[in-house]
Amino acid sequence: MTVATPTKTQYEAVIGLETHCQLSTESKIFSASSTAFGADPNQNIDPICAGLPGVLPVLNQKVLEYAVKVGLALNCEIAPYSKFDRKQYFYPDLPKNYQISQYDLPIAQNGWLEVELLDEEGNITRKRIGITRAHMEEDAGKLVHAGSDRLSGSTYSLVDLNRAGIALLEIVSEPDLRSGQEAAEYARELRRIVRYLGASDGNMQEGSLRCDVNVSVRPVGQAEFGTKVEIKNMNSFNAIQRAIEFEIERQVAAIETGETILQETRLWEENSQRTISMRTKEGSSDYRYFPEPDLTPIEVSPEQLKQWESELPELPAAKRKRYEEELGLSAYDTQVLTDDRDVAEYLEATIAAGADAKQAANWVMGDVTAYLKESKLDIGAIALKPAILAELIDLIENKTISGKIAKEILPELLEKGGSPKKLVESKGMTQISDTGAIESAIDEILAANPDKVEQFRSGKTKLQGFFMGQVMKKTQGRADPKLTNQILAKKLQG
């Protein structure tokens, strides 16, 4: 994003994201406690994640698998040999007062992901965003403060270690992002990827996906970066975009008025839609990293790597490309349909069962999505299986039923499933495409409304809709609308 100013200096923002992504393992990264969200405080804990004396960590192998798969999906180099390190700092939510993390040998490095940006006219811009690294680490617990929302000023604070030791993958981007929109789209794409892999549920409200943003601005053309500010506390993609947009404006305004930008951490306040200063960084913290002696180095053999690579699903970017090129879907439709892997796979199964791609896409994006929202079901859980939807679409295509009838029987199919063909047959809802039957129905209607026929013929052509409605009413909506319209028009003209 560039911001024009009265002095005509053009600024550009330089943005990078650090994303903490909780991995979807059943148990914690180094111990057996459950990772379930929402338990009562300190229920999902054990001597290891609580940092009792004498305990030792053992790496959950599923964590390594997820980390490698995410790394591969982000086009990273996977380290054949990496290790864990201790990152040391004191805080009550960190039971050992060091975090087991990865410092100089992360599991994945030097990757990229492609974001697809759509403007209002539906034009696509694609941009590659570099991934510096991804590394495994353990999450900290949570503090609940009494009398303040922060530690300072509270009368006491309680520690909940349910979250302590949940596996995290920290994914660091290159400072390749230039706007709030790009950053939000980057985060969305990251979420899609981890969800496609089943590596994380990416739930921002529950904190399983947390983005910290670094933003600086500089005059366009200047090579060196401006002073970087870190923003935290955004719990939606929109919040990421708005926080960055606010911050860019704030920094540009500050520079324009001759203020110095402080290297600091700022909090996004959702209510007031602004960032506020949280703490100023005086030099960089010294975490006194050193190799974790309780864990052996991590080795990923070429065979193992190949195995995990072969297990990767088709990823969102590849799906989008295929939908646009092979299915002829629009960029917008493609984005909507590929956002969730289950929805995309549902669509693909529907097409595989013989349905027309465009029709299937419309049904999935329209009525099916509406039903999912209303019923709060996952697409995999609804009774309308892809084959059923394909059959329904086929009934419309071959003119057995009209689209209107299809919509009428859809609720029952969504709730109970079953064969659409049998359903319309049992209800006598098949479409009337017989010219003779339609003609006789029209004749009856015209005979019963001579005055309206007269009005039509004297120029009130809008009345065709009235006659159409009457025919449909008479045939319980079963008359082929296209055919009915043609015959009706002919007969009305006399």
Add this chain to the structure above:
Amino acid sequence: MASIRELHRQLTNKERSAEELTRETLDRIETIDPQVRGFLQVMADAAIDRARRVDAKIAAGEAIGHLEGIPIAIKDNICTAGVPTTCGSKILENFVPPYNATVIEKLEAAGAILIGKTNLDEFAMGSSTENSAFQVTANPWDLDRVPGGSSGGSAAVVAANECTVALGSDTGGSIRQPASLCGVVGMKPTYGLVSRYGLVAYASSLDQIGPLAGTVEDAAILLEAIAGYDPKDSTSLKTEIPSYYKALKPNLKPKRHLRIGVIQETFGQGVDPAVEQAVKDALTVLQELGAEVQVISCPTFRYGLPAYYIIAPSEASANLARYDGVKYGMRVEDAENLIDMYAKTRARGFGSEVKRRIVIGTYALSAGYYDAYYLKAQKVRTLIRQDFDRAFNHVDILVCPTSPTTAFKAGEKTADPLGMYLSDLMTIPVNLAGLPALSLPCGFDEGGLPIGMQAIGNVLQEQLLLEVAHAYEQATPWSQKRPKL
């Protein structure tokens, strides 16, 4: 106290019940320990309960294992479920672990009677057991002298016949040096042979649990019971554990030609002449037993001590960060805020040696110093390992004194930390290289204080070390001597 083999014979022949043995042990502790002060806690009731179960088994005609009914003492940095585990520190004075260390699980499964928890230098940092926050343990051979450390309590109670065997932990010599000073057998196994799960960490890459015993045979039986792969310890080795006990033979003759290397750098300046002489005499005995003895140079040996005092405190500074007053253990009541609580809890909870090492470690890992200290020390560690590798191309076992001196007087070195550190000069390089080594009695000085000889083996050569030590022990009178209390 009789050996495990003898006690086992008595138990199986019903000459004595396990309960009787336990009660005798408890009586002996009650009589003797006020002088020795080796135990921090005695678990009398639990021990008798356990002994009765062994007796029931014997009465039912079931076979019992070697350790069943045998009283054993546990260094108080090894977690025992439901029993306080203090690490000799005020900061953990009221800490009761909810879980057992893997070695405790193994001992309980083997039917051993856990008789009590023994004194140690706070968090196993020290060479005299004077750094305990609770009491000073005396050397049973001379109550004015230290038992060595940090497993001084375990060494002293075995030497004083207060129990048959004991577990210690060894980070830089903490089993071998007190074994030497108390005239008992002490063994540090290969790093990874015994699970560290439940051993309160001092320096994770160096710590190992091992046995202290009156004889090599008893040490072998105990080692066999506690060794083995543990999925809870990522650094534990996946290796078959041989029967160390069964392999012991009264002499070396049937064995292939044994080559022993004497480490040149461990003799001379700073080493008591009596210690030097005793070890040289021991080598003569070994030669008579059929070993070929040659002098071996390990030039990096002397860099072990400075490297250790970077690596161990660095790891300790992180390992001990968890004692902050938040979750368990001591917490001061008069703190103004969080930082103040951290500072006051740690200032009052830790003793001065622990603080000294935390400060050294914190400094060594700080930005700008890491390369010069921690990284350099790790390189030294690699050189030491390579030196040992070279030596083991020529010999099967390396021999040197365990400690440069016999037991020193309590208070003699407390004001001189560096002088105290020199006690571990001979043992530290072994931990840095992850090798197995044992200390066994090889004589007495003119004051009647025991002298220990250290035998170092290559990785996983515990069996060979025990065989050689056993043969030496059978050929010499030292193990039969016990202090008069």
